[in-house]
Amino acid sequence: MKNGLFGLRRPAIVGAASAALLLGTSPAALQAQEVSGELIILQWLGGTEAELWADLQAAFMEANPGVTVRELVVTGVGDMRGAMRTALLGGETVDIIINTWPAFRAELADAGIIQPIDDAWTENDWSTQLSDSWRTLGAIGDDTYGLTYTYGNRSGIWYKTEHLENAGIEPPQTWDALIASFDTLKAAGHEAPFAVPAQFWAHSELFETLLIRTSGVETATALAAHDIPWTDPAVRAALEKYAELLAAGCCASASTMLASDWDAEADQLFLADNRNYLLIGMWMNTRARNDYGLSEGEDYSMFQFPALGLGHDDTSMVDSKELNLTTNGNNPEAAIAFFDFMLSAEASEIQAGYGFASPSSEADTSLLGPVQQISTAAVAESQVQFVLGDLLPGDLVDEYRVQLQRFLQDPSDAMIDSVLEAIEAKAQVSY
Amino acid sequence: MSNGVVNGETAPSGPTSTARGGRAIPGAAHEGRLWRLSDTPAAWLLILPVLVFFSISVVYPLAETIRLSFFDIRGLSAPRYVGLGNYIALFADPLFRNTIVTALIFTLGVTAISVSIGWGLAMLSAFAPAQTMPFRMMVFAAFGISETVSAYMWIMILRPDQAGLLNSIIGIFNPGFAHAWLGDQNTALWALIIAASWSAVGLPLLLCFAAVQAIPKSVLEAAYMDGARPTSIMRHIMMPLSLPGVRVAIFINLLNALRAFDIIFVLTGGGPVRSTETIGYFMYRESMTQFKLGYGAAATVVLLIAVLVVSIPAILQRTAGAK
Numbered sequence: 156m157k158n159g160l161f162g163l164r165r166p167a168i169v170g171a172a173s174a175a176l177l178l179g180t181s182p183a184a185l186q187a188q189e190v191s192g193e194l195i196i197l198q199w200l201g202g203t204e205a206e207l208w209a210d211l212q213a214a215f216m217e218a219n220p221g222v223t224v225r226e227l228v229v230t231g232v233g234d235m236r237g238a239m240r241t242a243l244l245g246g247e248t249v250d251i252i253i254n255t256w257p258a259f260r261a262e263l264a265d266a267g268i269i270q271p272i273d274d275a276w277t278e279n280d281w282s283t284q285l286s287d288s289w290r291t292l293g294a295i296g297d298d299t300y301g302l303t304y305t306y307g308n309r310s311g312i313w314y315k316t317e318h319l320e321n322a323g324i325e326p327p328q329t330w331d332a333l334i335a336s337f338d339t340l341k342a343a344g345h346e347a348p349f350a351v352p353a354q355f356w357a358h359s360e361l362f363e364t365l366l367i368r369t370s371g372v373e374t375a376t377a378l379a380a381h382d383i384p385w386t387d388p389a390v391r392a393a394l395e396k397y398a399e400l401l402a403a404g405c406c407a408s409a410s411t412m413l414a415s416d417w418d419a420e421a422d423q424l425f426l427a428d429n430r431n432y433l434l435i436g437m438w439m440n441t442r443a444r445n446d447y448g449l450s451e452g453e454d455y456s457m458f459q460f461p462a463l464g465l466g467h468d469d470t471s472m473v474d475s476k477e478l479n480l481t482t483n484g485n486n487p488e489a490a491i492a493f494f495d496f497m498l499s500a501e502a503s504e505i506q507a508g509y510g511f512a513s514p515s516s517e518a519d520t521s522l523l524g525p526v527q528q529i530s531t532a533a534v535a536e537s538q539v540q541f542v543l544g545d546l547l548p549g550d551l552v553d554e555y556r557v558q559l560q561r562f563l564q565d566p567s568d569a570m571i572d573s574v575l576e577a578i579e580a581k582a583q584v585s586y
Numbered sequence: 587m588s589n590g591v592v593n594g595e596t597a598p599s600g601p602t603s604t605a606r607g608g609r610a611i612p613g614a615a616h617e618g619r620l621w622r623l624s625d626t627p628a629a630w631l632l633i634l635p636v637l638v639f640f641s642i643s644v645v646y647p648l649a650e651t652i653r654l655s656f657f658d659i660r661g662l663s664a665p666r667y668v669g670l671g672n673y674i675a676l677f678a679d680p681l682f683r684n685t686i687v688t689a690l691i692f693t694l695g696v697t698a699i700s701v702s703i704g705w706g707l708a709m710l711s712a713f714a715p716a717q718t719m720p721f722r723m724m725v726f727a728a729f730g731i732s733e734t735v736s737a738y739m740w741i742m743i744l745r746p747d748q749a750g751l752l753n754s755i756i757g758i759f760n761p762g763f764a765h766a767w768l769g770d771q772n773t774a775l776w777a778l779i780i781a782a783s784w785s786a787v788g789l790p791l792l793l794c795f796a797a798v799q800a801i802p803k804s805v806l807e808a809a810y811m812d813g814a815r816p817t818s819i820m821r822h823i824m825m826p827l828s829l830p831g832v833r834v835a836i837f838i839n840l841l842n843a844l845r846a847f848d849i850i851f852v853l854t855g856g857g858p859v860r861s862t863e864t865i866g867y868f869m870y871r872e873s874m875t876q877f878k879l880g881y882g883a884a885a886t887v888v889l890l891i892a893v894l895v896v897s898i899p900a901i902l903q904r905t906a907g908a909k
Contacts, residue, residue, distance in 0.1 A: 237874035266662035414769025
């Protein structure tokens with residue numbers, strides 16, 4: 156029943172709800188009567204996620220026969236914001252935008268393209284399904300713009316179970332155990348234990364987790380807002396830890412790291428057995444299951460980044476995807492109904508089937524695969540920080556990743572200073 | 587004969603086409619001048635659809651790009667007029683200056699390698715045209731392959747582990763050899779140049795071969811009868827007389843290399859540490875990744891000017907005979 160409660164139509168819908176209850180009609184049937192027309196979603200996801208979305212939309216249309224969902228698909232490679240901006244600036248009108256970048260949410264809000272959803276949140280009582288922390292994640296100041304429908308752990312390390320079993324080691328729980336495992340794994344015939352795909356962006360994953368593990372989520376938040384400079388000792392400490400890892404022989408040569416993207420390194424781990432650890436997001440789960448045909452929890456698994464013992468081991472980096480409501484969409488009622496549907500048990504179950512976790516309290520976590528359950532539990536026990544790269548201004552994040560490439564080429568103290576000064580110089584003009 | 591070759595370089599099969607009537611407008615010769623467009627309003631009517639299409643698809647986007655280059659546009663925010671601000675910032679930007687140097691090395695490298703190889707293969711093929719036809723077709727087929735597809739093929743050749751084709755070939759002589767050609771700043775640009783040259787050889791081969799084929803048999807026969815060796819014939823007759831084809835090949839490959847984007851995007855993404863970032867990639871990064879549309883548009887205009895600088899002398903030279 157909550158689905159149709161939006162804006163000016165609310166009294167009419169409440170009236171219809173009363174009539175429906177009198178007639179013994181179910182809320183789902185009522186929803187079907189009340190929401191109609193075309194719902195347009197700006198869609199940029201590909202592969203398995205696109206299939207997931209097709210299933211979600213089909214389920215929504217089944218529950219709401221009066222609604223036809225149409226995807227406005229934008230395609231591209233890499234950062235999809237360019238294609239999304241092009242579509243929006245080109246005059247495309249959509250009701251819902253799927254978004255994963257907080258910085259882009261702010262840009263959309265500043266441009267007046269999306270609107271706050273606080274009224275709908277209250278009217279639909281979404282707080283019973285999403286905790287305040289998820290609401291805060293989708294907020295700009297006091298206004299909520301994003302409804303989070305899935306999230307992922309970005310501080311989990313993927314591994315192939317047989318690698319560690321053959322080497323006679325357990326998933327490392329501490330930094331020292333992680334460092335010690337490199338020689339053991341190399342002795343077992345693996346080329347370079349830790350995969351660091353540095354061709355584009357994935358090498359920043361390791362830095363970001365090290366940042367929150369050495370200095371806490373507050374430091375990362377302050378850095379994202381440029382409340383502290385990049386030359387701050389806390390940032391330096393994270394890079395020093397990164398350098399420690401490199402010095403311990405964790406990884407392939409710098410040129411190999413710089414020549415590889417995350418998928419190539421995943422191949423090196425899961426197909427070629429040349430790597431053992433890969434710190435990357437939860438999309439790895441789908442690739443391992445679908446592309447490599449591996450059995451989740453048996454052939455491969457995940458452990459949370461080892462404890463550094465610096466007082467911040469309860470922190471994890473996360474990402475999320477959210478829905479934004481546009482200001483100029485033609486069907487806000489259906490859009491809100493769709494938001495509500497995405498928090499339902501049915502939508503959560505569909506997501507779980509594709510290996511994606513829903514933050515909704517209606518989600519049955521037992522439906523998730525074993526690795527997803529490890530990940531979900533780890534995030535639940537952590538202080539979380541959104542991926543730093545997605546919080547930074549566009550030109551700064553570019554410079555940040557390029558400078559980290561320089562660091563990988565030469566992880567010396569002098570280079571750390573040079574790298575941080577270069578990022579800070581860019582930050583000075585980016586905010 | 588040599589004049590015929592020079593004047594007829596655009597039509598590989600007709601080096602002496604003017605003399606043979608292949609390219610002249612019938613009747614023009616009788617009036618002692620070439621036919622002009624302004625001779626008949628019907629001509630304008632006939633080219634009107636093309637002009638309209640050209641205006642919509644080329645002139646308008648070009649004008650819009652130039653207009654945008656005078657604005658500061660960041661993301662979805664409102665445009666702010668900055669006059670020449672983007673151009674001033676562009677030339678003060680060390681990254682852009684680095685991009686120009688990289689683009690020059692890439693452009694000259696690809697052009698020099700592809701045209702040299704294409705020209706050389708054309709010379710050799712000319713000695714046995716029928717027998718080398720399948721070979722020429724194969725080389726030219728690479729020219730027809732999409733740059734993106736070609737780039738993915740080169741990823742497999744240049745992949746950093748021992749399974750990479752290049753590494754495995756070197757590994758025959760040096761077991762265990764593995765080099766990350768695209769991840770090493772010293773080799774990434776050259777690896778790109780080789781990869782881009784591979785697909786660019788086909789056109790010079792075609793053009794130069796056609797130019798050689800246009801050399802009258804009587805000239806070659808005379809050289810043979812005078813006792814000239816094949817190497818002398820190649821050096822003193824075939825090479826000089828095929829120069830018109832070489833010039834066209836240089837012109838086209840230079841332009842293509844200057845505008846290159848796809849192969850760089852797929853193979854290196856401009857990296858490592860921006861060492862393979864050309865003007866085309868810089869333009870994409872600024873416009874599409876960072877969505878600084880005005881700044882990206884300014885870079886586009888600079889690229890356009892670079893293309894014009896290359897094109898205009900070639901066009902003037904090639905149309906010099908037209909009255």
